[in-house]
Amino acid sequence: MSEKIDLQIELLQHYPWLPSLKELYHHIASKDPHLFISELFSEKADSIKQRFLKLFANAFENRESFDHFPINESNINFYLVLKILVYILNTDAITNRVANLYSKTMYKELSQENDYYLYQICQDLNLDVKYYQNSIQYRIRIIKDKKELSKTHFRIYFIDFLKLTSNLQDEYRKLVNNPISEGYIFILKQNLVRLLQEYVRGKILEIKGKEDQDITNLRETLLKIPHFKDLYEHIKNLWELKKEEFEYSIEIEFKDGERMDHIFPPCIIHILRQAQEGSNLTHTERLFLVFFLHSLKYPIKNIVDVFSTLPDFDREKTTYQVNFAKNKGYTPHSCETLKSLNLCKASEYSDELCLKGYYSKKHGEERKIKHPLFYVQYMHFKSSNKQYKNTAKPKKEKRDAKS
Numbered sequence: 001m002s003e004k005i006d007l008q009i010e011l012l013q014h015y016p017w018l019p020s021l022k023e024l025y026h027h028i029a030s031k032d033p034h035l036f037i038s039e040l041f042s043e044k045a046d047s048i049k050q051r052f053l054k055l056f057a058n059a060f061e062n063r064e065s066f067d068h069f070p071i072n073e074s075n076i077n078f079y080l081v082l083k084i085l086v087y088i089l090n091t092d093a094i095t096n097r098v099a100n101l102y103s104k105t106m107y108k109e110l111s112q113e114n115d116y117y118l119y120q121i122c123q124d125l126n127l128d129v130k131y132y133q134n135s136i137q138y139r140i141r142i143i144k145d146k147k148e149l150s151k152t153h154f155r156i157y158f159i160d161f162l163k164l165t166s167n168l169q170d171e172y173r174k175l176v177n178n179p180i181s182e183g184y185i186f187i188l189k190q191n192l193v194r195l196l197q198e199y200v201r202g203k204i205l206e207i208k209g210k211e212d213q214d215i216t217n218l219r220e221t222l223l224k225i226p227h228f229k230d231l232y233e234h235i236k237n238l239w240e241l242k243k244e245e246f247e248y249s250i251e252i253e254f255k256d257g258e259r260m261d262h263i264f265p266p267c268i269i270h271i272l273r274q275a276q277e278g279s280n281l282t283h284t285e286r287l288f289l290v291f292f293l294h295s296l297k298y299p300i301k302n303i304v305d306v307f308s309t310l311p312d313f314d315r316e317k318t319t320y321q322v323n324f325a326k327n328k329g330y331t332p333h334s335c336e337t338l339k340s341l342n343l344c345k346a347s348e349y350s351d352e353l354c355l356k357g358y359y360s361k362k363h364g365e366e367r368k369i370k371h372p373l374f375y376v377q378y379m380h381f382k383s384s385n386k387q388y389k390n391t392a393k394p395k396k397e398k399r400d401a402k403s
């Protein structure tokens with residue numbers, strides 16, 4: 001293999017969005033998505049899932065970068081699966097957040113890149129960029145009697161510059177504000193990297209606006225792969241939770257000696273009752289209950305105690321499993337998932353909030369409950385509001401009595 005190809009492979013493993021991926025990793029890039037995902041998820045499914053959950057959690061929190069970044073062939077797989085996931089999630093707000101996070105991460109990586117490799121990356125992208133091993137001077141400015149020389153290693157053809165800056169609004173990226181000679185703009189490394197970041201963002205955003213039927217078909221096919229389905233549902237749960245974080249987003253967590261079950265939704269109440277009655281719980285019910293209680297920061301001992309009435313209870317084993325679930329940091333299932341698992345008990349308990357939804361002042365419309373944790377937030381908000389009104393009222397009555 002020639003030195004040039006070795007370099008390209010290294011760069012591709014670091015930056016899998018480069019066009020030569022199709023050629024040099026043809027065996028992966030052109031594989032049928034179902035086959036590709038099944039093979040990948042048949043090994044190391046757990047570590048792959050953890051990496052994706054971290055990325056999506058960071059994206060949903062609008063974080064600036066994502067550190068979990070091995071540079072090897074797994075990074076190519078990661079990029080391809082990421083695009084597939086974003087495609088089948090088919091939600092513009094998710095696509096935007098992932099595109100921002102991924103491209104910002106790339107900005108960080110590219111900023112630390114060797115100048116010559118940066119030039120190679122531009123070549124791979126078919127950008128007309130000139131590279132100068134020894135920096136060239138392009139401007140002299142006199143500031144307070146001091147000469148300031150501007151130097152760079154790069155020039156970019158103005159057409160390519162315009163293409164890459166078409167979505168950028170900043171004033172200094174306008175052509176008139178950039179020194180140009182013979183059609184080539186003198187560009188500093190950090191500005192060139194910023195343009196590449198924009199290219200990467202565009203690569204993820206281009207997924208948007210595809211045919212719904214194609215997406216549905218691919219989603220149905222891929223969700224037949226159990227580990228992939230599990231990952232997909234966890235991402236959806238994370239998103240449902242994020243979406244609901246708005247007017248009722250109060251930190252609610254376990255406080256010693258304070259009961260919370262009066263604000264729990266029917267799906268949880270039902271499982272707790274079954275446990276209290278000593279009935280057996282299915283694996284999914286147990287998982288959901290553990291994830292739910294972990295989200296409210298229940299102490300491990302209290303969660304384990306909930307299971308102590310079950311016929312097959314083993315304290316040591318349950319403590320291990322509850323700890324294990326905590327370390328995974330999974331969020332509880334969304335209403336959609338619970339409905340599909342037959343675990344939604346809204347009708348059975350004739351629960352008004354679950355059945356009818358609520359009026360969102362923020363959005364000015366009726367909305368449905370989409371996540372059991374949101375149910376808790378909403379009920380907590382309502383009950384603290386009621387308490388506030390009840391404590392506020394006597395004061396008014398006192399004032400009235402005086403007047």
Ligand code: SF4
Nearest residue numbers: 265267335344345354
């Ligand atoms: S609507 Fe959601 S919160 Fe209410 S019972 Fe069903 S799954 Fe639980």
